Amino acid sequence: xxxxxxxxxxxxxxxxxxxxxxxxxxxxxxxxxxxxxxxxxxxxxxxxxxxxxxxxxxxxxxxxxxxxxxxxxxxxxxxxxxxxxxxxxxxxxxxxxxxxxxxxxxxxxxxxxxxxxxxxxxxxxxxxxxxxxxxxxxxxxxxxxxxxxxxxxxxxxxxxxxxxxxxxxxxxxxxxxxxxxxxxxxxxxxxxxxxxxxxxxxxxxxxxxxxxxxxxxxxxxxxxxxxxxxxxxxxxxxxxxxxxxxxxxxxxxxxxxxxxxxxxxxxxxxxxxxxxxxxxxxxxxxxxxxxxxxxxxxxxxxxxxxxxxxxxxxxxxxxxxxxxxxxxxxxxxxxxxxxxxxxxxxxxxxxxxxxxxxxxxxxxxxxxxxxxxxxxxxxxxxxxxxxxxxxxxxxxxxxxxxxxxxxxxxxxxxxxxxxxxxxxxxxxxxxxxxxxxxxxxxxxxxxxxxxxxxxxxxxxxxxxxxxxxxxxxxxxxxxxxxxxxxxxxxxxxxxxxxx
Ligand code: BES
Ligand code: MG
Ligand code: ZN
Numbered sequence: 001x002x003x004x005x006x007x008x009x010x011x012x013x014x015x016x017x018x019x020x021x022x023x024x025x026x027x028x029x030x031x032x033x034x035x036x037x038x039x040x041x042x043x044x045x046x047x048x049x050x051x052x053x054x055x056x057x058x059x060x061x062x063x064x065x066x067x068x069x070x071x072x073x074x075x076x077x078x079x080x081x082x083x084x085x086x087x088x089x090x091x092x093x094x095x096x097x098x099x100x101x102x103x104x105x106x107x108x109x110x111x112x113x114x115x116x117x118x119x120x121x122x123x124x125x126x127x128x129x130x131x132x133x134x135x136x137x138x139x140x141x142x143x144x145x146x147x148x149x150x151x152x153x154x155x156x157x158x159x160x161x162x163x164x165x166x167x168x169x170x171x172x173x174x175x176x177x178x179x180x181x182x183x184x185x186x187x188x189x190x191x192x193x194x195x196x197x198x199x200x201x202x203x204x205x206x207x208x209x210x211x212x213x214x215x216x217x218x219x220x221x222x223x224x225x226x227x228x229x230x231x232x233x234x235x236x237x238x239x240x241x242x243x244x245x246x247x248x249x250x251x252x253x254x255x256x257x258x259x260x261x262x263x264x265x266x267x268x269x270x271x272x273x274x275x276x277x278x279x280x281x282x283x284x285x286x287x288x289x290x291x292x293x294x295x296x297x298x299x300x301x302x303x304x305x306x307x308x309x310x311x312x313x314x315x316x317x318x319x320x321x322x323x324x325x326x327x328x329x330x331x332x333x334x335x336x337x338x339x340x341x342x343x344x345x346x347x348x349x350x351x352x353x354x355x356x357x358x359x360x361x362x363x364x365x366x367x368x369x370x371x372x373x374x375x376x377x378x379x380x381x382x383x384x385x386x387x388x389x390x391x392x393x394x395x396x397x398x399x400x401x402x403x404x405x406x407x408x409x410x411x412x413x414x415x416x417x418x419x420x421x422x423x424x425x426x427x428x429x430x431x432x433x434x435x436x437x438x439x440x441x442x443x444x445x446x447x448x449x450x451x452x453x454x455x456x457x458x459x460x461x462x463x464x465x466x467x468x469x470x471x472x473x474x475x476x477x478x479x480x481x482x483x484x485x486x487x488x489x490x491x492x493x494x495x496x497x498x499x
Contacts, residue, residue, distance in 0.1 A: 005167035089119030090411030097135030097478025129174025184299030188483035192271035211305030237328025263368035267375030268294025275348030380444025394462030
């Protein structure tokens with residue numbers, strides 16, 4: 001897949017099709033729409049006049065015309081972007097993706113996009129390339145026939161009067177981020193017999209090599225030695241040994257304040273049966289995506305390694321399988337975590353928090369001063385926020401605000417839920433320091449967060465519950481159904497802005 005930028009008029013683009021963003025209720029009476037209308041013999045004004053196309057978000061109209069003069073294209077795709085005031089730089093990613101998927105289905109091999117965004121050239125190009133690259137990801141890796149073989153090979157971004165170097169830089173960066181998101185999605189889509197913790201570790205090592213990261217894998221013996229009794233209590237019922245994957249990005253010259261270190265920590269449950277607190281059979285297959293938090297850390301660290309920001313980042317993936325077995329943890333077992341706290345395990349299906357407990361404590365021991373963990377932690381967050389918003393909770397309001405703000409800029413939605421002493425009371429145990437569940441049915445997502453908080457010492461910390469947003473049940477105009485690589489763009493944005 002190739003991307004290219006053009007700073008002249010769209011007529012210079014040597015492509016099969018043109019795609020242009022059109023605002024709601026816009027007429028073809030001026031500017032580039034007028035030029036395109038002329039090129040197509042007035043078809044644009046006629047589809048608008050006949051109300052065949054109104055410019056609503058994701059509305060499309062395909063116009064075929066006889067190629068004229070310099071223009072090689074014989075197809076024009078109008079793609080609605082809604083109200084001009086709602087059209088952000090991040091929206092360009094969806095427009096580019098929706099146009100790519102639409103044209104790909106019609107066997108178009110190359111097209112030029114006129115994004116018509118007011119954003120900075122570099123940002124517009126970055127978003128466009130990310131949308132182009134992520135829109136072509138499909139779930140058909142394991143099909144032997146009926147695979148999707150159609151691809152758009154060349155994407156041209158047309159910004160008349162733009163800066164060629166900024167556009168080129170943005171396209172490169174967008175491609176790195178898009179490819180990294182596709183790596184995340186590929187991991188989340190792997191079946192659990194293929195992607196067990198050992199394989200997750202192997203792929204992390206290969207990725208680290210490619211992206212210039214350091215990678216260390218802690219095995220169970222090492223974790224035992226470190227006192228990670230909480231994480232190990234989940235792994236003990238599985239034939240698959242747990243791995244703690246530690247990725248380090250270190251810039252050549254750091255601009256970070258001395259001693260400051262951001263850590264990204266991901267839940268990597270490669271399959272969640274629930275353990276002895278076994279889940280019902282129906283829908284259990286979905287639990288292969290219970291490693292999506294870890295996969296997002298993988299993708300974000302890959303992008304960071306290749307983009308080379310001037311601040312260090314630590315990435316930690318707790319890769320564990322949760323199975324029932326003769327040796328498995330029982331509800332009522334008590335274990336001791338790495339930070340010395342004792343935990344009464346009352347439900348072995350609340351395992352994500354158990355592995356993150358030791359993973360965040362380890363991150364802080366490695367020097368992290370700011371920790372963002374991400375996890376498909378609770379079914380409750382799906383009830384609360386659906387697949388629209390990721391829940392964010394944390395002990396530092398500035399960090400929570402930073403995530404929400406970076407999410408807006410990156411095109412991802414976050415919604416804050418509260419934490420606090422009243423909620424923390426809910427995990428007091430009668431016989432140990434804490435228990436891993438709270439009062440029945442109450443504030444499930446918050447209880448998960450305040451449990452993890454018990455293992456954060458001095459660091460600023462935020463928790464992202466991505467159970468609702470890591471997987472798309474339906475195809476979208478810009479994206480195949482399935483894994484979304486949620487949080488990757490937000491985290492990359494956060495790192496870039498902290499330079
Ligand atoms: N992996 C699940 C959370 C989940 C559920 C993600 C549904 C996606 C869809 C997690 O390990 C879990 O089982 N959580 C329990 C916690 C409960 C036992 C306190 C839940 O949400 O029911
Ligand atoms: Mg569970
Ligand atoms: Zn789980």
